[in-house]
Amino acid sequence: MSLETSPECAALVESALRVVRDHYDYPSLRGVLASEAGWSADRWREFAALGWLAAPLAEEAGGLGLPPSVASALMTALGAAAMSEPLPGQLAFGAGLVGAAPATPARDMLLERWLAGAALVALVSADSESPIGVRTDGPGLRLDGHAGAVPDGGIADVFVVEAADPAGDRACFLVAADAPGVTRHVHRAADGRSFADVVFDGVRPGDDARLALDGAAMARAHTLHALLLAAETLGIMRALVGLTARYLDQREQFGRKLIEFQVLQHRLVDMQLETVRSESMLAVAEHACDVQGFSAAAPLVSAAYYQSARSGRRVAEEAVQLHGAIGMTDELVVGHYLKRIVANGLIAGHAERHLAQAACARGVVPPSE
């Protein structure tokens, strides 16, 4: 059965676990988070060399063309790191979006740099209240507008701008982050990831900057993004159950180990049950992506995204509670995990919105509701 792990997948997961073990103990991660860049470009090139960026990229685009479940398994294995290096966004919008666009010289050049770990992309989506506008101006086109909270926006070298023309039709353009007319205000999110508010003021995209991507291609990339965020959350949940179990087994109060208290045993088990629930829902979504493709699998990915956000928060909140005051400190990874889990439930759209989409697409809620 295809539910078994392929050798390629096992090798990638193994490399991920090794990287987490060797480089992502929490003191090291805190060091990176406290640095000016907030992430490690060296580490990123190492990820590229390990084949992590190539894994989900189509073979005709120079990648390995491995199924979505492999990228998902990779993210789950990396969960315990809760790193600031931007894998979910890069795999979704680098491999999943730029990599899925028909070849052009500009796109091929970007992909080559991206695949080597030398360039990052960020999607400026038109699904915002005021999408970036594109119109004809003299001999060429110009882009104008303001995009808020662009994931990976502060560290991207190239923006993929989904712009709307006056008629409302959408088109995609590659715009260098340092192109004339682009200014960005960089933010570090609560979980350490980079965001930016980006202003486009009379930006003139190059002649071959246009990518032939339609709404369906865009939706597929968003689905992959949601899948990968859910996968990372699952990895964090597993780490939290292990951390909490070890803490309860070691901490003594009232003359005995905390794990001897039955009420705490049951709460620990409930954390495990939530983790199993997310794991199962994610397995359904991964399988659907592999065999049916992202479009047909989108409602199941939404379901998995919702479930991981909901279960993930419960697990992380319980982990803080069961650790007691130490769980509130910046010194312990538990708080960082909680922040990452909350972030993962917002970045690809609010989990509650995904719930509503899944319910509608699956016919649970009647159309009139």
Added chain:
Amino acid sequence: MLFEAALADTDRAFLAEVRAFLDAELGPEVYQAEDALRSQVCDHPRQEAWIDRLRPRRWHVGFWPREHGGAGLSQVQNYLLLYEQGRRGAPLLSPLSITYVGPVVMAFGTREQQQTLLPAIIDGRDHWCQGFSEPGAGSDLGSVATFAERRGDRYVVNGSKIWTTDAHHANKIFCLLRTRREPTKDALSFLLIDMDAPGVDVRPIRLMSGDHEFNQVFFDDVEVPVENLLGDEGGGWAVSKYLLEMERGAFVFGGRLRRRFELLLTSARSRRDVPRAFWDEAARVDIELMAYEATEFRLGHLRPREQQTAAEPNVIKIGWTETIQRLDELALMIAPSAWLYESERENGASKGGLPMASWLAGYFNNRAATIYGGSNEVQRELICRSLRRALA
């Protein structure tokens, strides 16, 4: 099922065979009656009628090995057979004889016991009930006190068993009881007793829904031949533990729960007074149910039992019992006060979906799900043990 595309060709062919069989054999008169059922326990005549249709293929004992008269299905095929039956509304078969007694007789019985007891289950001559719980020993099964005193070639049994599902239909009972006075587990034995033996008395216990499933069974100087011991004298705890593992791992509830959920949605859609909160909750239950279906398959049936290391059966038991209660609670969100007094006949299944009043009886009866088979608190304790073992 959720992972259909991942099935091996032989399993997919088997699934097609199951579906063709159900198309031919499972008519509306069967599934409508099953849908209206008020509890997880099937009523007997309909169950027997359904077994008669399964028997030619040995699908009522699908997972039993061929050498013992079963169909010898693989774990995945057995899952498909049970999932598909539940999804289509086939009667749920009582596990007492098929899932509990059969496997322990295969594992612990003498050759002679196997040759007499197993065919009697396959042919439908024997119907078993379970003598585990006692008034003073519920979750703490190891403290049972019913005593079997050895006198020559027989035991003389005195005491009482309680919460005995289907004792009023069964002709045999398997009992965990004490053969020595010490309070230790190695003083426990597993004894098979005829219900028509002199001194056995069955008294009904009504459930809060008014239904009769439970009984108390009294033993007053009941004489049982020593050959009716299953396993060694003093070896009853091992037999019972094996049986409880079967009890927790052998069900497939995913298809049945999914069907129940869809029937509830059908009922809700036909009504005008459904609050928005119902649909919001239904959306969440849909996903939890899907996660449960996947858990049941992945943890319970994908890997061979020997390779299951953690507390898979306990996770699954908590999963289906808490999910069915979630479904019942969802149904209560649209309960009109008339459910309190209407009979199922009066409000019928005319609009499709489930007769509404049966949801209320189901809600009451299914409160038992998190108690029986080892209460969910005991299950959590067992899961915690496996988490602690993983730390070491």
